[in-house]
Amino acid sequence: MRGARLGVAGVPWLLVPAALGTALVALPVVAMALTVEWSQFWSLVTSEPSRDALWLSLRTATVSTLLCLVLGVPLALVLARSHGRAATLLRSVVLLPLVLPPVVGGIALLQAFGRRGLLGGSFTALGVDIAFTTTAVVIAQTFVAMPFLVLSLEGALRSTGTRFEDVAATLGAAPSLTLRRVTLPLALPGLVSGTILAFARCLGEFGATITFAGSLQGTTRTLPLEIYLQREGDPRAAVALSLVLVAVAVLVIGLTRARRSSLTAGTP
Amino acid sequence: MSARWARTRSYAVRAGAAVTGLTLLVACSGPASSGEGAATTSADTTLTVFAAASLQTPFEAIGAAFEEANPGTTVRFGFGGSSGLVAQLTEGAPADVLATANEATMTTAESAGLLAGTPRPFATNVLQIAVPADNPRRVDALADLADPATKVVLCAPAVPCGAASLAVEKAAGIDITPVSEEQSVTDVLGKVRSGEADAGLVYVTDVRGAGDSVRGIDFPEAAKAVNTYPIATLKGSENASFAIKFVAAVTSPDGQRVLRDAGFSPATP
Structure with a gap:
């Protein structure tokens, strides 16, 4: 355990912008905690619409994160082991939602899966309606969150390299065994932090959801949408619910840190 | 290119000013005021009108006619949700005239002491x-x-x-x-x-x-469920006479015609 000390890399004045940066992020959150009406906090966050929104958020974020894992892990593997123009192009496409405003993502999803979108007609023919359903929320969340998982895992895979895989192969391990016993365990810290990041991004998803899925209590109105709506009707409830989301975020960050230190413990 | 750079830089300067304000706030926890604002140095008058989003098309037409009738005057609009506009005004946004999409939000503005005159209904919407x-x-x-x-x-x-x-x-x-x-x-x-x-x-x-x-x-x-749109001049106005003139332009027969073309109905049928 190293001593608790703030390093300034020998440049003391760096502390000033660093402190300002911290204040910029921390002050608004602290202000929110100070202005919330604690006496009514519990009743505000446990009202029926609030509970519905929280429960829907947790459910959809869980499903979306699983979907991110199913699709994102293979994608990260492909990206980490590919080179050249095709890999660069694929990476740019996969990471696109990371740089797109979520509302643009929502519009793009509508053009693809909407009733009058590219694929919407085929879905309607199959009797599947996506618009205004919880499925639409999950699609929107997966769309925006997957790059976080892919980016994080690909970084981990690239930094561990292929040496151990080569050794496993020379020892006669089949590629699938190598993947299971060597590649993924080595990249586990990246996988875990990527998963947690993706989950957090799913929880916070707003723009794509409101554009693509709509907003209905219990079906598509997730916590961020409920907060945005409450801002109009009952601003105190909006602040109280925001604080709930902050608490969840803090929990997620804490979880990432704890997992990471326990995972990296023992490795040099 | 250079104009864009200047704009970017001005955003950076404003953000910097905000951070500096933050520093002051942290240091002495006093109110941080910045000298930024709508400083009009020229002799021209700039009138700022905050109006409900649904009024955008007719108000821009009325504004253009107003500018033509009063040379040297520029009308700037801030369109948005009525409650959001009132919230901005309460926090000190500088404006001369307010027009909201319902009477409830105008009452909010009135009780916050933002109005200079009595609100006048000028249009309805169904x-x-x-x-x-x-x-x-x-x-x-x-x-x-x-x-x-x-x-x-x-x-x-x-x-x-x-x-x-x-x-x-x-x-x-x-x-x-x-x-x-x-x-x-x-x-x-x-x-x-x-x-x-x-x-x-x-x-x-x-x-x-x-x-x-x-x-x-x-x-x-x-x-x-008829929605009545009221308009009023604001206390913070530095061009009170022009603000009153603009309200008159909205309620004038010409203004009413523009509103009717946009689908609004008159306030007092």
């Missing part, structure tokens, strides 16, 4: 059924929206257009189960326009402004 141009569910009356097979999008009851929707439902004695309750009229219109929804309730003026992609259907129960 709901209309909006359907995609091809009207796939063949909707032609409000009762059709109660059909569960019809995907209806409404405003959430917490926002003014949602309250109005509830009022007409009650007046018609029907119960609409929407597939989505949106944040604003524009969101409802967007869902109808893209064909995601089969029908929605929005204001007549919204349908008028949406062009050919959306068709509007009148219904008698709309008369049960």
Whole structure:
């Protein structure tokens, strides 16, 4: 355990912008905690619409994160082991939602899966309606969150390299065994932090959801949408619910840190 | 290129000013005031009008005519949700005139001590059924929206257009189960326009402004939820005489004609 000390890399004045940066992020959150009406906090966050929104958020974020894992892990593997123009192009496409405003993502999803979108007609023919359903929320969340998982895992895979895989192969391990016993365990810290990041991004998803899925209590109105709506009707409830989301975020960050230190413990 | 750079730099400077303000706030926890604002150094008068988003088209036309009638005057608009505009004014946004989409928000502004004059109603707006141009569910009356097979999008009851929707439902004695309750009229219109929804309730003026992609259907129960738009001059105005002139322009026959062309009805029928 190293001593608790703030390093300034020998440049003391760096502390000033660093402190300002911290204040910029921390002050608004602290202000929110100070202005919330604690006496009514519990009743505000446990009202029926609030509970519905929280429960829907947790459910959809869980499903979306699983979907991110199913699709994102293979994608990260492909990206980490590919080179050249095709890999660069694929990476740019996969990471696109990371740089797109979520509302643009929502519009793009509508053009693809909407009733009058590219694929919407085929879905309607199959009797599947996506618009205004919880499925639409999950699609929107997966769309925006997957790059976080892919980016994080690909970084981990690239930094561990292929040496151990080569050794496993020379020892006669089949590629699938190598993947299971060597590649993924080595990249586990990246996988875990990527998963947690993706989950957090799913929880916070707003723009794509409101554009693509709509907003209905219990079906598509997730916590961020409920907060945005409450801002109009009952601003105190909006602040109280925001604080709930902050608490969840803090929990997620804490979880990432704890997992990471326990995972990296023992490795040099 | 250089103009864009200058703009970027000005954003950076403002953000920097905000951070500096933050420093002061942290250091002495006193109110941080910055010297930024609408400083008009030229002899020209700039009038700032905060108005409900639905007024954009007619007010821009009235503003252009006002500028022409009063050389040297520039009218700047801030369009947005009425409650958001009042919140901005309460926090000190500089403006000369306020026009809201309902009387409740104007009352909020009045009780916050923002108004210089008495609010005057100048227009009304009613709901209309909006359907995609091809009207796939063949909707032609409000009762059709109660059909569960019809995907209806409404405003959430917490926002003014949602309250109005509830009022007409009650007046018609029907119960609409929407597939989505949106944040604003524009969101409802967007869902109808893209064909995601089969029908929605929005204001007549919204349908008028949406062009050919959306068709509007009148219904008698709309008369049960008439939205009155009031306008008032603001206490913070530095051009009080021009502010009063602008209000007069809106209520003048010419102004009323522009509003009527946009789909609004007169305030006192």
